[in-house]
Amino acid sequence: MRHRTGMLAAIAGGALVLAGAGSGAASAAVKIGDWGTITADMAGGTLVWSDTQTARTKTFTYWRTDAARARVSGNGISGVTEPVAVRTSAGPITGAEIRATGTARGFVLTASGATFAGPVSWCCTAEAVEVVVSSDGDGAAPHPFSVGLDGARVRWIAAAPGGAGGAVLGSADPVENAERATSAPIPGRPGPGLASVARGIAAWADVGGSSVRWGTPADDGVSGIREAAQGGRVLAVRAVPGFIVSVVRAGGYRVTRTDAASGAVTVLWRGSARPQVGAGGRAVAIGAGRAVLTSRGGAARKVGDAKGPIAAVATDGSRVAVFERVSRTAKVKGRVTTVRTTDVRIAGKVR
Amino acid sequence: MRIMRLLIAALALAAGLVAAPAQGAILGLQDDQLQNLSGAALDQRLDLLQASGTKVTRVDVIWKFVAPTKPADATDPADPAYDWKRYDQVVTGLVARDITPMFTYYWTPEWASRTGKTNAAPRVADAAAFAAAIARRYNGTWPDGKGGTLPLVKRIEIWNEPNIATFWFPQCRRQGGRYVMESARQYSALVAAAYPQVKAASPQSIVVGGVTGPVGSSVCDQADSSVGTITFAQEMIRQRVPIDAWSLHLYPIGSPLQAYFVPSWKTIPQITGLVDRLKPGAPIYVTETGYHTSYNRYHRYFVSEAQQAAWLVETARAANQYPRVELAMWFNLQDNPFWTGGLRRSNLTPKPAWGQFKAQVAATPRPATWAP
Numbered sequence: 001m002r003h004r005t006g007m008l009a010a011i012a013g014g015a016l017v018l019a020g021a022g023s024g025a026a027s028a029a030v031k032i033g034d035w036g037t038i039t040a041d042m043a044g045g046t047l048v049w050s051d052t053q054t055a056r057t058k059t060f061t062y063w064r065t066d067a068a069r070a071r072v073s074g075n076g077i078s079g080v081t082e083p084v085a086v087r088t089s090a091g092p093i094t095g096a097e098i099r100a101t102g103t104a105r106g107f108v109l110t111a112s113g114a115t116f117a118g119p120v121s122w123c124c125t126a127e128a129v130e131v132v133v134s135s136d137g138d139g140a141a142p143h144p145f146s147v148g149l150d151g152a153r154v155r156w157i158a159a160a161p162g163g164a165g166g167a168v169l170g171s172a173d174p175v176e177n178a179e180r181a182t183s184a185p186i187p188g189r190p191g192p193g194l195a196s197v198a199r200g201i202a203a204w205a206d207v208g209g210s211s212v213r214w215g216t217p218a219d220d221g222v223s224g225i226r227e228a229a230q231g232g233r234v235l236a237v238r239a240v241p242g243f244i245v246s247v248v249r250a251g252g253y254r255v256t257r258t259d260a261a262s263g264a265v266t267v268l269w270r271g272s273a274r275p276q277v278g279a280g281g282r283a284v285a286i287g288a289g290r291a292v293l294t295s296r297g298g299a300a301r302k303v304g305d306a307k308g309p310i311a312a313v314a315t316d317g318s319r320v321a322v323f324e325r326v327s328r329t330a331k332v333k334g335r336v337t338t339v340r341t342t343d344v345r346i347a348g349k350v351r
Numbered sequence: 352m353r354i355m356r357l358l359i360a361a362l363a364l365a366a367g368l369v370a371a372p373a374q375g376a377i378l379g380l381q382d383d384q385l386q387n388l389s390g391a392a393l394d395q396r397l398d399l400l401q402a403s404g405t406k407v408t409r410v411d412v413i414w415k416f417v418a419p420t421k422p423a424d425a426t427d428p429a430d431p432a433y434d435w436k437r438y439d440q441v442v443t444g445l446v447a448r449d450i451t452p453m454f455t456y457y458w459t460p461e462w463a464s465r466t467g468k469t470n471a472a473p474r475v476a477d478a479a480a481f482a483a484a485i486a487r488r489y490n491g492t493w494p495d496g497k498g499g500t501l502p503l504v505k506r507i508e509i510w511n512e513p514n515i516a517t518f519w520f521p522q523c524r525r526q527g528g529r530y531v532m533e534s535a536r537q538y539s540a541l542v543a544a545a546y547p548q549v550k551a552a553s554p555q556s557i558v559v560g561g562v563t564g565p566v567g568s569s570v571c572d573q574a575d576s577s578v579g580t581i582t583f584a585q586e587m588i589r590q591r592v593p594i595d596a597w598s599l600h601l602y603p604i605g606s607p608l609q610a611y612f613v614p615s616w617k618t619i620p621q622i623t624g625l626v627d628r629l630k631p632g633a634p635i636y637v638t639e640t641g642y643h644t645s646y647n648r649y650h651r652y653f654v655s656e657a658q659q660a661a662w663l664v665e666t667a668r669a670a671n672q673y674p675r676v677e678l679a680m681w682f683n684l685q686d687n688p689f690w691t692g693g694l695r696r697s698n699l700t701p702k703p704a705w706g707q708f709k710a711q712v713a714a715t716p717r718p719a720t721w722a723p
Contacts, residue, residue: 058611088646117645135645135646137643137686177688
């Protein structure tokens with residue numbers, strides 16, 4: 001058995017975080033190079049995010065997802081590290097998701113594509129080493145596209161490409177060579193962005209479906225499954241303990257909150273453009289255009305504005321982090337060029 | 352300057368100092384489990400390796416397994432501290448199956464470790480003496496205890512990936528408030544010490560230096576940093592290290608014919624130029640290469656199984672573009688959770704690349720200089 005830590009960073013390209021990184025004093029903002037697809041979460045004083053980009057080299061293209069974590073204190077972000085990096089030529093990464101575990105600056109990550117089953121990783125051991133909980137290169141393997149920590153178990157929802165074979169709930173301990181890995185079928189036909197797992201709850205919607213299912217995850221599947229109509233086609237699902245947030249297309253767009261105990265569905269926001277959503281604690285964060293809104297259960301209220309289009313939002317129940325698309329002109333190697341960054345900052349408090 | 356190098360290389364070849372380049376690079380296959388098996392299980396595994404069609408393989412000689420306690424005379428393979436049983440079986444079994452083994456030795460025993468850890472940079476005298484013991488035992492004349500002799504293992508790589516802290520620690524050390532590169536200098540001393548001892552123990556042997564892991568840039572900002580392949584070679588040139596052949600490991604991002612990051616197949620000419628400054632005309636062995644088919648934390652770049660198969664074929668083509676490259680060794684036979692570049696999955700079912708490998712090796716006969 002060979003152990004080869006250390007070589008990866010050297011061969012896989014540099015980190016994407018441009019500024020505000022490092023372990024020094026908290027910074028007002030962190031800049032991520034370019035406008036990748038961002039997923040984010042915040043819990044336990046830690047902000048985590050995944051940045052998925054197409055990497056175009058001089059002669060070929062591959063795809064990458066970089067997962068980062070940072071400490072959040074007050075309105076500052078500090079100590080950014082990128083402990084997990086997924087690189088592939090198997091195809092575009094279209095199903096990345098990251099969830100903060102809430103302890104020890106941890107997170108769980110998955111990054112799959114339409115043509116391959118990506119890994120499920122837990123970060124990290126005390127030595128800052130990631131643990132790959134699941135990784136299957138077999139072409140017939142289900143593709144994980146949502147992941148969460150449920151007590152001591154990492155759980156993920158995966159589906160065979162094209163819906164053949166149905167969906168499964170995978171579970172494993174966050175330790176290397178976990179021998180207690182399980183896989184149990186769940187009903188329905190979810191896809192990327194349409195499933196979510198958190199402590200004590202798993203939720204999902206069928207591709208093209210207009211309702212959300214949820215229940216209690218366990219190694220043998222999801223029990224007590226319930227279903228609630230959302231009043232339109234479900235585009236995104238995010239579960240946190242106690243409720244589910246959905247993005248729904250119904251004429252325009254709306255964000256709904258489904259109470260896990262009562263099944264009651266509340267519309268938090270309506271608008272004409274597809275919003276970004278985050279959830280944590282008892283709160284929901286919404287990024288709509290450049291507006292940052294939050295909700296504790298009722299209609300969403302504006303808490304701030306972004307400097308550019310919002311790529312993602314995250315909340316721990318008290319603060320809101322926003323990932324905003326910014327472009328500026330700068331001189332690079334003597335030439336004036338447009339530099340695109342995704343800036344990360346704490347945009348305000350939940351109201 | 353280039354003409355001068357070519358002339359020197361031609362003279363070296365004419366004098367028989369280095370092996371003539373093969374018509375096409377040999378495609379070999381390593382199985383990192385061989386040294387962990389014995390008896391019938393080893394035989395089955397060797398049969399599987401043989402079924403791949405490979406005619407050349409690389410065997411990890413784990414120093415700490417062979418010498419768990421300090422030998423009184425470390426250059427003498429008969430020293431009672433040494434336990435060669437598993438390697439005698441592996442080498443004999445390989446040669447019986449017409450597979451040529453080459454050795455790479457590493458992992459420092461506790462008694463020779465400065466840190467108590469197995470990745471500690473070894474004391475030069477200890478590690479060089481062990482190289483001599485390997486060479487002497489497998490020089491083709493050592494009694495096998497059954498009335499015959501143990502096979503000759505001609506090619507011996509000095510260590511594995513000494514430019515990566517996982518295998519050689521420290522890479523850098525603090526000096527005057529900053530870190531300076533340490534590993535290449537120490538490793539050069541080891542090769543310089545091992546070379547004459549190996550040659551004395553086995554005059555036919557080919558001492559292979561470098562064995563660099565796939566690191567592009569050198570960033571010396573802590574003890575466990577990594578040193579780039581090119582930088583490592585440059586330091587060995589400065590130290591005027593004697594070698595017979597150079598080896599390196601390539602795990603390109605991108606296909607073999609498109610990838611251009613250092614180190615990749617496209618950077619072989621640059622590496623060849625450096626190797627010529629160490630030993631004009633010396634052959635180059637790519638003793639590890641491959642593509643992973645799923646993510647693992649030791650190699651975070653992966654491709655699909657179909658891509659792996661296609662890129663195995665491209666690997667052979669890429670190797671054949673460079674006449675100085677004699678060998679491209681695919682790593683590994685079988686997947687494990689930490690290494691998913693196998694031709695077979697962890698459950699031993701074949702991936703598409705298994706069939707491609709068989710077809711490739713069948714099309715490239717092993718040259719006589721590589722016969723067991």
